[in-house]
Amino acid sequence: MGLTSLRELGELKVIRILERSLGTSPLAVVGFGDDISAVKLPNGKVAVLKTDMLVGSTDVPPGMTMRQTARKAVVANVSDLAAKGVRPLAGMVALGLPANLREQDIHGIAGGLRGAAKEYGFPMVGGDTNESKDLTISIALFAIAGRGQLILRSGARIGDIVAVTGEFGSASAGLKALLEKKVRPKRLARPLSQAVYNPRAELDLGLRLAASGALTASIDSSDGLAWSLHELSRASAIGIRIDRVPVSKAAREFAARYRCKANDLALYGGEEYHLIVTVKPDKFSLARRAARGRLRPIGVVTPRSSGVCLRQARGDAKIAMKGWEHFRR
Amino acid sequence: MGLTSLRELGELKVIRILERSLGTSPLAVVGFGDDISAVKLPNGKVAVLKTDMLVGSTDVPPGMTMRQTARKAVVANVSDLAAKGVRPLAGMVALGLPANLREQDIHGIAGGLRGAAKEYGFPMVGGDTNESKDLTISIALFAIAGRGQLILRSGARIGDIVAVTGEFGSASAGLKALLEKKVRPKRLARPLSQAVYNPRAELDLGLRLAASGALTASIDSSDGLAWSLHELSRASAIGIRIDRVPVSKAAREFAARYRCKANDLALYGGEEYHLIVTVKPDKFSLARRAARGRLRPIGVVTPRSSGVCLRQARGDAKIAMKGWEHFRR
Numbered sequence: 001m002g003l004t005s006l007r008e009l010g011e012l013k014v015i016r017i018l019e020r021s022l023g024t025s026p027l028a029v030v031g032f033g034d035d036i037s038a039v040k041l042p043n044g045k046v047a048v049l050k051t052d053m054l055v056g057s058t059d060v061p062p063g064m065t066m067r068q069t070a071r072k073a074v075v076a077n078v079s080d081l082a083a084k085g086v087r088p089l090a091g092m093v094a095l096g097l098p099a100n101l102r103e104q105d106i107h108g109i110a111g112g113l114r115g116a117a118k119e120y121g122f123p124m125v126g127g128d129t130n131e132s133k134d135l136t137i138s139i140a141l142f143a144i145a146g147r148g149q150l151i152l153r154s155g156a157r158i159g160d161i162v163a164v165t166g167e168f169g170s171a172s173a174g175l176k177a178l179l180e181k182k183v184r185p186k187r188l189a190r191p192l193s194q195a196v197y198n199p200r201a202e203l204d205l206g207l208r209l210a211a212s213g214a215l216t217a218s219i220d221s222s223d224g225l226a227w228s229l230h231e232l233s234r235a236s237a238i239g240i241r242i243d244r245v246p247v248s249k250a251a252r253e254f255a256a257r258y259r260c261k262a263n264d265l266a267l268y269g270g271e272e273y274h275l276i277v278t279v280k281p282d283k284f285s286l287a288r289r290a291a292r293g294r295l296r297p298i299g300v301v302t303p304r305s306s307g308v309c310l311r312q313a314r315g316d317a318k319i320a321m322k323g324w325e326h327f328r329r
Numbered sequence: 330m331g332l333t334s335l336r337e338l339g340e341l342k343v344i345r346i347l348e349r350s351l352g353t354s355p356l357a358v359v360g361f362g363d364d365i366s367a368v369k370l371p372n373g374k375v376a377v378l379k380t381d382m383l384v385g386s387t388d389v390p391p392g393m394t395m396r397q398t399a400r401k402a403v404v405a406n407v408s409d410l411a412a413k414g415v416r417p418l419a420g421m422v423a424l425g426l427p428a429n430l431r432e433q434d435i436h437g438i439a440g441g442l443r444g445a446a447k448e449y450g451f452p453m454v455g456g457d458t459n460e461s462k463d464l465t466i467s468i469a470l471f472a473i474a475g476r477g478q479l480i481l482r483s484g485a486r487i488g489d490i491v492a493v494t495g496e497f498g499s500a501s502a503g504l505k506a507l508l509e510k511k512v513r514p515k516r517l518a519r520p521l522s523q524a525v526y527n528p529r530a531e532l533d534l535g536l537r538l539a540a541s542g543a544l545t546a547s548i549d550s551s552d553g554l555a556w557s558l559h560e561l562s563r564a565s566a567i568g569i570r571i572d573r574v575p576v577s578k579a580a581r582e583f584a585a586r587y588r589c590k591a592n593d594l595a596l597y598g599g600e601e602y603h604l605i606v607t608v609k610p611d612k613f614s615l616a617r618r619a620a621r622g623r624l625r626p627i628g629v630v631t632p633r634s635s636g637v638c639l640r641q642a643r644g645d646a647k648i649a650m651k652g653w654e655h656f657r658r
Contacts, residue, residue, distance in 0.1 A: 004432045006460070014426065014435050015458050021439030025452030027419065037455030039419045041473065043372055049454065051380075051469050053423035055461045090356065090368045094382035094467045096425075097343065103333045106343055110350035123354030125378065126366030129344050131335070132384045133463040138423045140380050140469035144370065 033235065034153050035080035035220055038145070048086050048143040048150070052077045056098075056135030061178050061196055066105045068197045070112025071119075073137035076222060078120045079201035079273040081143060083220040084150045085210020087203070088122040092140040096132025109137070120203050151210050153235035156217035156278035160301040162232075162240055163287070165202050165209075165275040165294055168225045169251025169262060170195035172269025182258060191250040201273050205291055209275070212290035214283035224270040227323030229308050232276065239306035241316060242299035263310075268322045362564065363482050364409035364549055367474070377415050377472040377479070381406045385427075385464030390507050390525050395434045397526045399441025400448075402466035405551060407449045408530035408602040410472060412549040413479045414539020416532070417451040421469040425461025438466070449532050480539050482564035485546035485607035489630040491561075491569055492616070494531050494538075494604045494623055497554045498580025498591060499524035501598025511587060520579040530602050534620055538604070541619035543612035553599040556652030558637050561605065568635035570645060571628035592639075597651045 006014060019032040029046050030038040038046040054060070054073035064072075074091065081088050093113055097106070117124045122141075130136075174192030177184060184192075201220075209215055217236055221228045229240050247255075247266040255262035278301055279287045288295050299311075309316040335343060348361040358375050359367035367375040383389070383402035393401075403420065410417050422442055426435070446453045451470075459465075503521030506513060513521075530549075538544055546565055550557045558569050576584075576595040584591035607630055608616045617624045628640075638645040 005428065006426060006430050006432075006435070007428050009432055009435075011458055011460075013432075017432070017435045018422075018424075018439050018442075018456065018458065021436070021443050022446070022453040022456075023443070025419075025454060027452055028454040031454050032456070037419070037421065039454060039471065047376065047419070047471055047473075049419065049421050049469070049471055051421040051423045051455070051467070052457045053425060053459050053465070053467060055425050055459045055465075057462050058460045090354075090366070090376070090378065092366060092378050092380040092469060093347075094380045094423075094469075095347075096382060096384050096463065096465055097335060099334065099336045101335050103335075103338055103342075103346070106335070106338075106346045107350070110347050113347075114350050114352070117351070123356055124351040125354060125357040125360050125368060126380070127347065127351075127361070128381045129340055129347065130382050130384045131340075131387045132465065133386050134425065134461045134465070136382070136384075136425055136461065136463070136465050136467075138380070138382060138465075138467035140378070140421060140423075142368065142376055142378055142471065144376075 029147065030150065030152060035083045038150060044147060045144050046147050048081065048145050050077050050080050050141040051138065052080065053136060053138040061175055063178060064197055066108030067112035070109040070137055071116040072199060073139050074113060074116035075199055075201045075273060077139045077141045078203055079220040079222060081141060082201050082203040082206030083218045083275050085206055086143045086145045086150065087207060088120060088141045089143045090122055091117060091124045093124060093127040094138040095127065096130050096134065096136030098133060098135055099131055120201065151215045151218040153217055153219050153232055156232055156236035156238050156301050158238060158301050158303055159281055160216050160278040161281055161284050161297045162299040162301060163277055163279055163295050163297045164246050165205050165291065167246045167248035168272055169266035169269060170248045171199065171272040172265045173251045173254040184257065188250060188253055192254065199271065199273050202275050205294060206275055208290040209277060209287060212287050214279050214287035215277050216280060217278040219276050221272050221274045221276050222270060224268055224323030226267040226319050227321065228276050229319065230321040233308050237304050239302035239304050240299055240308045241302050241306065242310045244298060245310065246296060246298050267319060270323050358476065359479065359481065364412045367479060373476060374473050375476050377410065377474050379406050379409050379470040380467065381409065382465060382467040390504055392507060393526055395437030396441035399438040399466055400445040401528060402468050403442060403445035404528055404530045404602060406468045406470045407532055408549040408551060410470060411530050411532040411535030412547045412604050414535055415472045415474045415479065416536060417449060417470045418472045419451055420446060420453045422453055422456040423467040424456065425459045425463065425465030427462060427464055428460055449530065480544045480547040482546055482548050482561055485561055485565035485567050485630050487567060487630050487632055488610055489545050489607040490610055490613050490626045491628040491630060492606055492608055492624050492626045493575050494534050494620065496575045496577035497595035497601055498598060499577045500528065500601040501594045502580045502583040517579060517582055521583065528600065528602050531604050534623060535604055537619045538606060538616060541616050543608050543616035544606050545609060546607040548605050550601050550603045550605050551599060553597055553652030555596040555648050556650065557605050558648065559650040562637050566633050568631035568633050569628055569637045570631050570635065571639045573627060574639065575625060575627050596648060599652050
């Protein structure tokens with residue numbers, strides 16, 4: 001028991017040990033298990049808190065610059081607030097820096113942090129610097145929200161429409177291309193490497209969708225489409241039936257060219273920062289208008305017993321709860 | 330220039346590059362350069378934000394358990410809020426965990442986090458788990474304060490009394506003992522290792538001192554007594570003259586036994602979480618009462634041109650701006 005290493009244990013078990021130990025608090029309106037945490041304030045509002053750490057040895061693909069790396073650390077945090085419909089008010093950064101980094105690397109990191117904060121409209125107001133064996137960029141974001149304003153993972157109801165703000169698979173195809181050094185035409189390589197190096201958080205879209213009043217639940221897709229659907233299913237105690245997997249054009253072309261399954265690239269990838277939402281059926285057009293067309297239905301919320309599955313000609317196929325999990329290799 | 334490594338650059342230069350790049354914001358009542366950051370809220374209050382990262386390879390002395398390590402990561406953050414007179418409302422934790430850690434290590438970390446949060450009376454409401462080559466515990470704290478309530482580093486005025494809430498040197502003597510494996514009697518070894526393994530943040534004391542209305546400035550001493558005095562001097566644009574260095578009994582005994590300078594242990598150590606405050610001269614007895622006797626004067630605030638110095642029989646001696654700095658070895 002006590003001798004099991006994290007490699008056998010897997011990330012989920014680690015998270016469960018921490019959650020069980022740290023428990024719940026009456027102060028926490030939202031605790032562990034959603035994209036963000038939220039704490040009651042005396043004035044009836046809530047403080048929204050988020051922290052997400054980027055680690056060099058596991059989260060930085062080959063060829064990514066320091067500027068892109070630091071920007072991505074911020075994007076990952078902003079995306080979680082975007083999914084809840086909340087605008088970040090201020091950010092903090094704690095850095096772990098290998099001693100062999102050079103001055104230009106620090107300028108790159110600083111530039112990436114500044115650029116991302118500007119891109120999403122909030123100031124970085126403080127931080128902490130440390131020496132570390134592994135490049136570490138830990139971002140913490142702070143926001144204020146009305147208590148009923150947050151779109152949680154737990155609000156999906158049977159009959160709701162499941163919809164996404166983008167197509168999936170480019171990041172995992174891009175990562176595969178980078179790691180396995182596949183040759184490919186530039187026309188295809190560019191959108192794939194863009195998806196890896198310069199992901200975007202859908203902050204404006206998330207704010208507009210939340211404000212529409214049409215959403216019942218929302219999650220960001222950073223852990224992969226399949227994983228995030230399972231998280232919605234767990235948190236809302238519902239099932240989800242997907243009619244079709246929203247695969248990006250680039251991922252489809254990559255899959256055809258390099259003989260892998262396009263659906264797998266889209267379902268079991270990660271590091272893609274789209275939003276996955278559930279929408280009241282009678283308000284779908286409202287949500288679509290709020291998203292200015294950038295919202296596509298992919299399925300429907302079903303009873304919990306149906307699980308998470310993909311509709312196919314020969315009957316529904318279960319979608320595995322797979323995605324990127326740390327420690328397991 | 331761009332080829333200078335962090336080892337040559339030093340931590341201060343790194344921090345300066347980051348601060349200059351991230352700049353200031355009209356929203357930030359307190360930005361970089363104090364123990365915490367603070368952001369204006371619409372209701373006239375401020376949100377207090379703090380993040381401080383503990384890194385295994387540089388911040389964990391030999392023999393420290395996972396539980397003690399995780400607790401210390403929290404203590405370091407709480408201490409900064411204590412210095413400002415603010416009670417933490419909620420905490421977040423981002424972890425970087427080496428894959429060879431064992432399940433019992435995770436239980437130790439979880440227990441240390443839980444214990445520390447309970448010790449200082451706030452809930453840990455969320456977090457993030459990652460794989461890393463270097464054990465990393467990044468804590469973020471959140472609090473709410475009145476705008477005038479924060480005791481900053483910048484408020485010291487000429488003639489104020491400089492005072493501390495504890496004696497210094499036990500942690501650096503303890504670390505020296507651990508690293509150089511010196512033999513020593515148990516009676517001496519115990520307070521030294523306690524200072525290293527189980528430091529305390531002076532939260533209650535900090536809250537009471539701030540509430541007394543007698544303080545003009547405050548800083549926590551985690552970067553060492555000398556370093557912190559220089560920080561007060563820089564932030565308040567004043568000088569400081571110390572009448573005597575407050576050396577702990579254990580540090581004095583260690584110094585005598587192992588032939589090192591007791592004053593140096595106390596001045597140039599670090600990882601000791603006392604508070605260093607400046608007090609209005611006519612309110613010192615008020616402050617002392619608030620601290621229930623645990624406040625001792627060590628010197629006085631002087632004009633900036635006098636610098637930071639120690640009064641000695643043969644005239645004032647400059648106190649060097651030295652302390653623990655990452656990257657330089």
